Amino acid sequence: MSTPERYHAREIEARWQGEWEREGVFRTRTHDARPKYYVLEMFPYPSGRIHMGHVRNYTMGDVVARYKRAKGFNVLHPMGWDAFGMPAENAAMQNKVHPREWTYSNIAYMRGQLKQMGLAIDWEREIATCDVDYYHQQQRLFLDFYKAGLVSRKTAKVNWDPVDQTVLANEQVIDGKGWRSGAPVEQRELTQWFFRISDFSEELLAALDHLPRWPEKVRLMQKNWIGRSEGLRLRFELTGTAPHGSNELEVFTTRPDTLFGASFLAVAADHPLALAAAERDPELKAFVDECRRLGTSAVAIETAEKKGYELGLRARHPFHAETTLPIYVANFILMDYGTGAIFGCPAHDQRDLDFARAYRLPVKPVVLPPHTDPNTFAIGDEAYTGPGTIYNSSFLDGLSIEDAKDIVASRLEHHALRGTPQAERQVNYRLRDWGISRQRYWGCPIPMIHCERCGTVPVPQRDLPVELPADVSFDRPGNPLDRHPTWTKVDCPECGAPARRETDTMDTFVDSSWYFARFTAPRATAPTELDAVDHWLPVDQYIGGVEHAILHLLYSRFFVRAMKVTGHIRLEEPFAGLFTQGMVTHETYKDAKGGWLFPEEVVLRDGVAVHAQTGDPVSIGPIESMSKSKKNVVDPTAIISEYGADTARWFMLSDTPPERDMQWTEAGVEGAHRFVQRTWRMIQDVAADLRTVKEGDGSGSEAEALTKAMHRTLHAVERDIEDLGFNRAVARIYEYTNTLQRVIPQGASDPAIAPALKRALRYLVVMIAPMMPHLAEECWSLLGNRGLVAETDWPTVNPAMLVDSTVTLPVQINGKKRAEIVVDRDASSDDIEAAVLALEDVRKHLGGAAPKKVIVVPQRIVNVVA
RNA sequence: GCGGGCGUGGUGGAAUUGGUAGACACGCUGGAUUUAGGUUCCAGUGGCGCAAGCCGUGGGGGUUCAAAUCCCUCCGCCCGCACCA
Numbered sequence A: 001m002s003t004p005e006r007y008h009a010r011e012i013e014a015r016w017q018g019e020w021e022r023e024g025v026f027r028t029r030t031h032d033a034r035p036k037y038y039v040l041e042m043f044p045y046p047s048g049r050i051h052m053g054h055v056r057n058y059t060m061g062d063v064v065a066r067y068k069r070a071k072g073f074n075v076l077h078p079m080g081w082d083a084f085g086m087p088a089e090n091a092a093m094q095n096k097v098h099p100r101e102w103t104y105s106n107i108a109y110m111r112g113q114l115k116q117m118g119l120a121i122d123w124e125r126e127i128a129t130c131d132v133d134y135y136h137q138q139q140r141l142f143l144d145f146y147k148a149g150l151v152s153r154k155t156a157k158v159n160w161d162p163v164d165q166t167v168l169a170n171e172q173v174i175d176g177k178g179w180r181s182g183a184p185v186e187q188r189e190l191t192q193w194f195f196r197i198s199d200f201s202e203e204l205l206a207a208l209d210h211l212p213r214w215p216e217k218v219r220l221m222q223k224n225w226i227g228r229s230e231g232l233r234l235r236f237e238l239t240g241t242a243p244h245g246s247n248e249l250e251v252f253t254t255r256p257d258t259l260f261g262a263s264f265l266a267v268a269a270d271h272p273l274a275l276a277a278a279e280r281d282p283e284l285k286a287f288v289d290e291c292r293r294l295g296t297s298a299v300a301i302e303t304a305e306k307k308g309y310e311l312g313l314r315a316r317h318p319f320h321a322e323t324t325l326p327i328y329v330a331n332f333i334l335m336d337y338g339t340g341a342i343f344g345c346p347a348h349d350q351r352d353l354d355f356a357r358a359y360r361l362p363v364k365p366v367v368l369p370p371h372t373d374p375n376t377f378a379i380g381d382e383a384y385t386g387p388g389t390i391y392n393s394s395f396l397d398g399l400s401i402e403d404a405k406d407i408v409a410s411r412l413e414h415h416a417l418r419g420t421p422q423a424e425r426q427v428n429y430r431l432r433d434w435g436i437s438r439q440r441y442w443g444c445p446i447p448m449i450h451c452e453r454c455g456t457v458p459v460p461q462r463d464l465p466v467e468l469p470a471d472v473s474f475d476r477p478g479n480p481l482d483r484h485p486t487w488t489k490v491d492c493p494e495c496g497a498p499a500r501r502e503t504d505t506m507d508t509f510v511d512s513s514w515y516f517a518r519f520t521a522p523r524a525t526a527p528t529e530l531d532a533v534d535h536w537l538p539v540d541q542y543i544g545g546v547e548h549a550i551l552h553l554l555y556s557r558f559f560v561r562a563m564k565v566t567g568h569i570r571l572e573e574p575f576a577g578l579f580t581q582g583m584v585t586h587e588t589y590k591d592a593k594g595g596w597l598f599p600e601e602v603v604l605r606d607g608v609a610v611h612a613q614t615g616d617p618v619s620i621g622p623i624e625s626m627s628k629s630k631k632n633v634v635d636p637t638a639i640i641s642e643y644g645a646d647t648a649r650w651f652m653l654s655d656t657p658p659e660r661d662m663q664w665t666e667a668g669v670e671g672a673h674r675f676v677q678r679t680w681r682m683i684q685d686v687a688a689d690l691r692t693v694k695e696g697d698g699s700g701s702e703a704e705a706l707t708k709a710m711h712r713t714l715h716a717v718e719r720d721i722e723d724l725g726f727n728r729a730v731a732r733i734y735e736y737t738n739t740l741q742r743v744i745p746q747g748a749s750d751p752a753i754a755p756a757l758k759r760a761l762r763y764l765v766v767m768i769a770p771m772m773p774h775l776a777e778e779c780w781s782l783l784g785n786r787g788l789v790a791e792t793d794w795p796t797v798n799p800a801m802l803v804d805s806t807v808t809l810p811v812q813i814n815g816k817k818r819a820e821i822v823v824d825r826d827a828s829s830d831d832i833e834a835a836v837l838a839l840e841d842v843r844k845h846l847g848g849a850a851p852k853k854v855i856v857v858p859q860r861i862v863n864v865v866a
Numbered sequence B: 001g002c003g004g005g006c007g008u009g010g011u012g013g014a015a016u017u018g019g020u021a022g023a024c025a026c027g028c029u030g031g032a033u034u035u036a037g038g039u040u041c042c043a044g045u046g047g048c049g050c051a052a053g054c055c056g057u058g059g060g061g062g063u064u065c066a067a068a069u070c071c072c073u074c075c076g077c078c079c080g081c082a083c084c085a
Helices: A009-023 A052-070 A086-095 A099-116 A132-147 A197-210 A216-226 A256-261 A272-279 A282-294 A298-303 A350-358 A401-413 A530-536 A551-565 A636-643 A645-653 A666-690 A700-722 A726-747 A754-768 A773-782 A829-837 A840-846
Strands: A036-041 A074-076 A151-161 A166-168 A186-195 A229-238 A248-253 A264-267 A308-317 A320-330 A341-344 A423-428 A448-451 A455-458 A489-491 A498-501 A541-545 A578-581 A584-590 A602-605 A608-611 A619-625 A806-813 A816-824 A853-857 A861-865
Touching: A009 A099, A009 A645, A009 A773, A036 A052, A036 A530, A052 A074, A052 A541, A052 A578, A052 A584, A052 A636, A052 A645, A052 A700, A086 A099, A099 A636, A132 A151, A132 A455, A132 A551, A197 A216, A197 A551, A216 A551, A216 A578, A229 A256, A229 A320, A229 A401, A248 A264, A248 A341, A256 A401, A264 A350, A272 A282, A272 A308, A272 A320, A282 A308, A282 A320, A341 A350, A401 A423, A636 A645, A636 A666, A645 A666, A645 A726, A645 A773, A666 A726, A666 A754, A666 A773, A700 A726, A700 A754, A726 A754, A754 A773, A806 A840, A816 A829, A816 A840, A829 A840, A829 A853, A829 A861, A840 A861
Parallel strands: A036 A074, A036 A541, A264 A320, A541 A578, A806 A861
Antiparallel strands: A151 A166, A151 A186, A229 A248, A229 A308, A229 A423, A264 A341, A308 A320, A448 A455, A448 A498, A489 A498, A584 A619, A602 A608, A806 A816, A853 A861
16 A cells, blocks of 8 residues: 555645635624524634634634534624723833734734634624724723613722732732732722623523523533522611711611521721721720731631620610620621621621620520420530520520521511611622723723813713823833823813813723623614614523633623613523633643743653653653743744644534533644544545435445445434534544545445445545534535535434334343343334243343233333343 | 533544433554655544453432433532622
């Protein structure tokens, strides 16, 4: 045999990509008779180059897009860029390049990389969130939200880096210090813009139940994030007047049933009561300041001891005025949840118990666990939070927890304290309003103007867009917009007096909260075109990383609701189907000095890993998700130029279920590449023989078996792709290819088989097309087909071909397989039983005795119980 | 701490949802061809056993004619949230 010819992926892939582009195959029109299907992968941040995670993500989406197109859908599959954000400003500071240039040149490069993957994308719809046109429309949305009362302005605490003069995200605070400057981070009160997402708490929560095609895990995470809890807001009367001028204190509790176990009240360090008291008590002031500093890092909170400061005030028990409780300022109370004040019941809350033990407060159990003796039950180091019966609680004694909650609420609701009910039932949410102000340049300007006379005034729509000025410098810390000489100066739209522009820009999560809607009419002169957006949304299949399970997806769900309120869309849920893919991982390597090494620097010599150049020993570390810092990265472009996009795509889909992390290995890529070569060679070898053959059923059992295998594979692959079980679809195709390769040596020249073989090969090509589109086009044309596979319909499965007239049943004796039997597909249970009992193997095992029982599951199994 | 998920050969993983465990792939072993090698092709490959056979889905127990799948319990790993009253 001569050296087999090889498939030259590079040239062939470029050729077909050119062909698709020339034919405009993936251009999508909104008006089309076919049913719509919108598949979307989370758009990338233009960091500079694509990484393997992108390859995995976009391959999956592309399989769905191409498959659905073949199934007769009008598919929308667009691509864009999440292009605002800090890395561009960091690059500007480090490399003296303007964020705009940096971003757009990254986009150009990455677009080229994505095109090399051969994605079925309508590139005419491409958008970048930093395009003036895009953020112009986003400013319109902001103003409409503002008019609709969905935007508010309030003060909020932020992490402030005093050296860089900037606000830091929580992730940028490391050990209480700014990640860049290393300076201790301060908590500052800044006035900021907020979207009133909390107005939608209940709705966002309730609607989760109507998202069946979302992973359970993500729905749960969102549910916990929204954090609904039902409780009671109740006012305690104070024995005197508090420093802030009130003589009562309002607390929130979810456990009103434990009211008789209360031994103290506590307020947050930021509570008005605490702040007022601190004014005249330096010691308390020091304590309050200490609590604030603690607030910065999550680690500190974890390890912090429960600490408090007694105010010297007392509160009356609502049901027993003679009993008074001490009031503390405590470090574990959060100002922004509930009322920022609690009553503490140490016996039934761990935090309250820790606090009570530290300050020697009474611990009185009021919930008795089932089957427990009230005389001996005592609380040790652990609070009891389980079920039980109320006791030690006056009129609540003997009630269940639920009933007691209800009784307490009812009584206090109807009991007036200074003319208003003492308590009110309340539902509380953990979800807080979404602060969108960022003190940065590279983002969407917030279209507001501050006028000394008129206050905050929205920019009139005719003055939009508020465009980012190009002439900015990054040689100093802080927001360049803030110190811009002319851009900030503007006349007040209401009174005409000199005023100042808002210099904050929007959180980049705003940009990504509606891009999926913009894709439906990307050049519209309004944020959306109602016809288009209502036609295409919701996204039928959204695919991306689980790291966006909460924020991005929740914000988008809010945004669509807000857009509905403001008339930009008519539905509420953006994503009907969601799939969260796993990450791409790789082994890590270190040299003797502990420095990380790139995979290409490491080779195996005699089974030992050594440095490719120096030959020094290399230690193989754990498999981790690819990251630049650990150097365990593989460049997609290098892979594509060596093996071709189809190989990379096929490997991405093989073996590992898409929701799990997959390990990238050289051996795996080579395996995938071998299959590309094998498939091409197989078709290349028979193409000439089959050229004059007409497709058909052929004749004889072999042709029939082949046709059956074909329909079965088609059926299975269809189901697997619909379920996004790409690894299973791949396995089916391997199996089918193996079958074809067994048939070919005789079949290609046998007139009884060749027609069926030719058809079977054509079906193979159609089936691999969503996954390896270039190889498929090449094979398609080798087999003498006209047109493009990309424009070919998915064949219809013939259900008759999925069943055999006979079936092979395993025969078990006492649950162990001992024989097999071939019976008619619709043989009766009685007939099967008789046939089984006549089997030599069965008789042998029964040893002449009659079976106790015979279980026949038609078309499945037979079990003889001896 | 709370919530969720997972555990199957040397490896990634299949298993029609209670019905032949290990499909498919990687790796490995042997052979053929060509060769300088890779490539390609054929055969084998869960463990023990010469064999009939026995054992086997993290450990233990249970339900069932039948369990990777359902129940109880223990162990291990992973993810999310975290002082939310």
